Amino acid sequence: MSDWTPSQHELDRRRLRRRLRTRSALIATAMTVVVFVVVGLVVTGSPGWPSVQALFFSWDDAREALPDIWDAIWLNIKMFLIAEAIILPLAMLIALARVSRSPWLAPLRVTAIVWTDVIRGIPTILLVYLLAFGVPALQLQGLPNSAYVWATVALIISYSAYVAEVFRSGIESVHPSQWASAQALGLTRGQTLRHVVVPQGVRRVVPPLLNDFVSLQKDTALASAAGVFEAVFVARDYGNYNFNYTPLVVVSCFFIVMTVPLARLCDWLTARMRRRELAGAL
Amino acid sequence: MRIRRALAAAAVLPLAVAVAACAPESDDSSSTASDPEGSSSTSASADACATDQLPLRTAGQLTVGTDSPAYEPWFVDNDPSNGKGFESAVAYAVADKLGFSADQVTWVKVPFNKSYAPGPKDFDFDINQISITPQRAEVVDFSDGYYSAAQAVIALKGSKGAEAASLDDLKSLRLGAQTGTTSLTAIRDIIQPETDPVVFEDTNGAKQALQNDQVDAILADLPTAFYISAVEIPKSVIVGQFQPETGEQEEFGMLFEKGSGLVDCVNQALAAMREDGSLDAIEKQWLSDTVGVPELQ
Numbered sequence: 068m069s070d071w072t073p074s075q076h077e078l079d080r081r082r083l084r085r086r087l088r089t090r091s092a093l094i095a096t097a098m099t100v101v102v103f104v105v106v107g108l109v110v111t112g113s114p115g116w117p118s119v120q121a122l123f124f125s126w127d128d129a130r131e132a133l134p135d136i137w138d139a140i141w142l143n144i145k146m147f148l149i150a151e152a153i154i155l156p157l158a159m160l161i162a163l164a165r166v167s168r169s170p171w172l173a174p175l176r177v178t179a180i181v182w183t184d185v186i187r188g189i190p191t192i193l194l195v196y197l198l199a200f201g202v203p204a205l206q207l208q209g210l211p212n213s214a215y216v217w218a219t220v221a222l223i224i225s226y227s228a229y230v231a232e233v234f235r236s237g238i239e240s241v242h243p244s245q246w247a248s249a250q251a252l253g254l255t256r257g258q259t260l261r262h263v264v265v266p267q268g269v270r271r272v273v274p275p276l277l278n279d280f281v282s283l284q285k286d287t288a289l290a291s292a293a294g295v296f297e298a299v300f301v302a303r304d305y306g307n308y309n310f311n312y313t314p315l316v317v318v319s320c321f322f323i324v325m326t327v328p329l330a331r332l333c334d335w336l337t338a339r340m341r342r343r344e345l346a347g348a349l
Numbered sequence: 350m351r352i353r354r355a356l357a358a359a360a361v362l363p364l365a366v367a368v369a370a371c372a373p374e375s376d377d378s379s380s381t382a383s384d385p386e387g388s389s390s391t392s393a394s395a396d397a398c399a400t401d402q403l404p405l406r407t408a409g410q411l412t413v414g415t416d417s418p419a420y421e422p423w424f425v426d427n428d429p430s431n432g433k434g435f436e437s438a439v440a441y442a443v444a445d446k447l448g449f450s451a452d453q454v455t456w457v458k459v460p461f462n463k464s465y466a467p468g469p470k471d472f473d474f475d476i477n478q479i480s481i482t483p484q485r486a487e488v489v490d491f492s493d494g495y496y497s498a499a500q501a502v503i504a505l506k507g508s509k510g511a512e513a514a515s516l517d518d519l520k521s522l523r524l525g526a527q528t529g530t531t532s533l534t535a536i537r538d539i540i541q542p543e544t545d546p547v548v549f550e551d552t553n554g555a556k557q558a559l560q561n562d563q564v565d566a567i568l569a570d571l572p573t574a575f576y577i578s579a580v581e582i583p584k585s586v587i588v589g590q591f592q593p594e595t596g597e598q599e600e601f602g603m604l605f606e607k608g609s610g611l612v613d614c615v616n617q618a619l620a621a622m623r624e625d626g627s628l629d630a631i632e633k634q635w636l637s638d639t640v641g642v643p644e645l646q
Binding site for chain 2: 118300306
């Protein structure tokens with residue numbers, strides 16, 4: 068083992084590979100730098116850039132708007148955390164109702180189908196209007212009057228329909244052989260769903276679930292239609308007074324900061340689940 | 350291998366080309382409407398304001414912008430082109446002074462938050478109850494003021510809000526107003542209520558919240574308030590009015606692209622209308638008399 072030396076052929080091969088690797092790294096670097104420098108130069112060198120910079124990237128305006136945005140962003144965070152916590156179980160129930168087979172559950176099944184069909188067709192902003200302005204206008208005793216509460220409910224209703232379809236696609240993507248094996252083991256349909264199908268189905272749809280969650284985060288801005296003074300509205304309000312869009316850029320930075328770690332967490336979770344599922348088989 | 354590399358390079362190319370292709374076109378576009386060192390800086394002589402000398406978006410046409418919906422009493426029936434309503438009438442009167450016939454005036458819909466976007470504007474001027482402020486004047490140009498509005502407080506009859514007799518009484522109430530308006534600034538800076546004001550995207554939201562008991566009172570400029578209490582929400586009443594600025598009065602001005610050569614000419618037209626009394630006449634015709642509304646101190 069120790070007296071083996073690579074043949075001349077092998078050495079040549081290695082040298083060639085090394086050269087190719089260096090070359091492709093150089094090309095990749097040069098290409099990236101050139102493209103981004105060209106794009107950057109074209110944007111900053113364009114005649115309108117100073118006015119765009121003053122209106123979108125003004126440091127003074129960013130600093131001035133920051134405290135208000137900081138306060139308001141908690142409203143968004145509370146809204147999407149509460150909403151998501153209700154959306155996930157609700158959507159799962161809707162998905163389960165849709166995949167149910169029992170004739171006794173037919174009314175549930177019909178409700179779930181109509182719910183997803185109709186709700187997804189309604190623009191979310193209309194739901195916000197309808198609930199935040201419509202429900203208080205009913206003047207019913209005991210119902211909250213707050214636009215904030217009803218805007219959150221509108222988001223829950225809207226997103227439950229989307230997320231239910233994501234769950235259903237996950238459940239239906241589980242191979243029929245899994246159903247068959249579970250039944251061969253003597254599991255009932257309910258047990259099969261609970262222990263075999265749903266866990267696998269959910270794992271597969273984590274990335275699209277995250278998609279919807281991120282989308283929900285930003286749709287909390289729709290609550291502004293009903294007068295909820297959340298971060299995006301705070302930014303627009305500042306802009307409307309001072310004729311400057313910079314606070315909107317600040318708000319999007321907040322959203323990016325919230326989204327990126329979440330995306331990495333989800334990647335890590337799916338990778339871990341995949342490792343466990345394969346259990347060292349690959 | 351060779352083909353793949355060519356393909357890869359070609360895939361990156363559009364990125365650069367797309368950016369390069371859409372960038373350097375501003376030379377001609379900036380000269381159409383904004384005329385930085387042209388007619389605006391050299392004091393606008395009578396010649397510079399001759400109808401065929403005006404720097405316009407579309408030659409031979411005066412393009413005027415306003416938001417949609419266009420509210421009464423500033424416009425009537427959400428149709429700026431019918432010449433009815435205060436701002437529509439003012440726009441046509443200015444157009445007349447500049448030498449345009451009514452059918453040479455074109456209206457475009459300009460959402461308020463688009464009116465101050467960078468780049469060339471798609472209107473010659475925007476008339477949309479826009480208050481002139483120093484910060485705003487850094488980004489756009491304004492004409493001289495054509496109306497100065499008092500602020501009014503509107504509440505439902507018999508509600509807590511309707512009982513307020515002074516600005517201090519308003520402090521403990523839930524107040525609402527539209528974003529970007531002097532009304533909202535007045536709540537924040539002058540009334541300074543105990544709870545943060547409720548902000549709405551438009552007046553419709555504020556009106557609905559008032560009827561839903563989501564706010565106790567809403568603020569709007571006085572003519573709008575008259576229209577709301579008289580026509581739109583009959584159950585409501587104007588609690589009182591006040592002038593928001595202690596020093597200089599806030600005025601509505603027409604909004605122009607920064608550096609527009611049209612500003613001086615429109616100002617001359619407005620001055621002429623003020624002199625011959627036609628601006629007053631338009632105001633009398635379209636904006637209700639403000640007598641009889643108690644002043645809030």
